[in-house]
Amino acid sequence: MTSTHTATATREPAAPAGTHAAAPLLPSILLVGSGKMGGAMLEGWLAQGLAPSVIVDRHRDSLPAPHRIVRAIADIPADFTPDVIVLAVKPQKADPALQDLAKRFPAATLLSVMAGRSIASLKAVYGGEKGLVVVRAMPNTPCLLGAGMSGLYAPPEATPEQKRHCESLLRAVGETVWVDAEGLIDSVTGVSGSGPAYVFLLAELLTKAGVEQGLPEETARILARETIYGAGRMLHTLPTDAAELRRNVTSPGGTTAAALAVLMADDAWPAATSAAVAAAVTRAKELSG
Numbered sequence: 330m331t332s333t334h335t336a337t338a339t340r341e342p343a344a345p346a347g348t349h350a351a352a353p354l355l356p357s358i359l360l361v362g363s364g365k366m367g368g369a370m371l372e373g374w375l376a377q378g379l380a381p382s383v384i385v386d387r388h389r390d391s392l393p394a395p396h397r398i399v400r401a402i403a404d405i406p407a408d409f410t411p412d413v414i415v416l417a418v419k420p421q422k423a424d425p426a427l428q429d430l431a432k433r434f435p436a437a438t439l440l441s442v443m444a445g446r447s448i449a450s451l452k453a454v455y456g457g458e459k460g461l462v463v464v465r466a467m468p469n470t471p472c473l474l475g476a477g478m479s480g481l482y483a484p485p486e487a488t489p490e491q492k493r494h495c496e497s498l499l500r501a502v503g504e505t506v507w508v509d510a511e512g513l514i515d516s517v518t519g520v521s522g523s524g525p526a527y528v529f530l531l532a533e534l535l536t537k538a539g540v541e542q543g544l545p546e547e548t549a550r551i552l553a554r555e556t557i558y559g560a561g562r563m564l565h566t567l568p569t570d571a572a573e574l575r576r577n578v579t580s581p582g583g584t585t586a587a588a589l590a591v592l593m594a595d596d597a598w599p600a601a602t603s604a605a606v607a608a609a610v611t612r613a614k615e616l617s618g
């Protein structure tokens with residue numbers, strides 16, 4: 330994996346939505362799909378200063394001027410040509426949108442955040458027109474708070490400007506890394522694209538375990554949530570790596586050692602985490618199209 334933004338180089342995430350109104354303009358976009366992922370990115374982009382853009386989604390009603398919202402690709406204003414088309418619909422539902430986009434924008438920079446769908450499959454559906462360049466990205470929903478993590482892959486034909494445009498959009502909502510093989514986007518999906526769900530599951534399970542140990546549910550929920558937040562902040566902020574931070578909590582012969590003996594057994598978290606990430610990557614490859 331290559332990284333133009335290493336963890337140390339871009340340690341601080343983009344500011345949360347609403348705090349960077351005077352930031353330089355991001356490129357203009359045509360965002361197709363403003364659901365959980367497209368909508369999360371859009372909130373950050375709007376806060377950061379997006380060049381006049383158009384959003385296509387039946388399920389979104391309003392957008393601040395000068396941006397425009399339309400319900401279908403056929404309704405995109407005739408005077409509008411985006412710097413980047415961002416495709417954030419479900420991978421299994423992208424083909425009709427791709428075919429409509431191809432008629433309107435035969436030459437375009439397409440930034441796909443869809444899990445699995447390969448560049449080859451997207452270009453095959455887009456048609457034989459010359460000039461389509463597809464960059465793939467795998468963001469995650471913490472983009473909503475400017476704390477996203479995105480992996481990007483650009484094919485050799487992508488120009489520096491196309492790469493810069495795509496990277497600037499993801500950098501506006503969090504941290505970015507470039508990978509140097511398209512298949513590694515599936516690996517990114519298994520780790521950080523789906524990753525927030527693993528952490529939310531941990532919060533659910535810690536809450537349940539706390540209740541089993543006699544805590545009121547709301548108390549257990551707060552303990553779990555704030556523990557994950559605090560540990561995440563330490564990981565993000567301190568130069569210390571995760572293993573060292575874990576050891577710092579673990580007194581010899583103490584309570585944490587007792588818990589970790591259960592969690593770190595070969596057939597417990599080490600095996601379950603590897604199998605879970607592998608399952609996500611396998612599913613991404615099934616969706617490749």
Ligand SMILES: NC(=O)C1=CN([C@@H]2O[C@H](COP(=O)(O)OP(=O)(O)OC[C@H]3O[C@@H](n4cnc5c(N)ncnc54)[C@H](O)[C@@H]3O)[C@@H](O)[C@H]2O)C=CC1
Pocket residue numbers: 361362363364365366367368385386387388400401402417418419420422425426442443444467468469470522523
């Ligand atoms: N949810 C997540 O955490 C992540 C999702 N992704 C990717 O983002 C994409 C979207 O996922 P979600 O946001 O979770 O799904 P979603 O179902 O919340 O959003 C999809 C949106 O696309 C809209 N849509 C569907 N067909 C359309 C069309 N032809 N034209 C315009 N809009 C259309 C729907 O109205 C909906 O609002 C997927 O490809 C997924 O793989 C990537 C990273 C993380």
Ligand SMILES: O=C(O)[C@@H]1CCC=N1
Pocket residue numbers: 444518522523
């Ligand atoms: O579950 C999914 O397929 C998408 C991609 C990564 C996160 N959500």
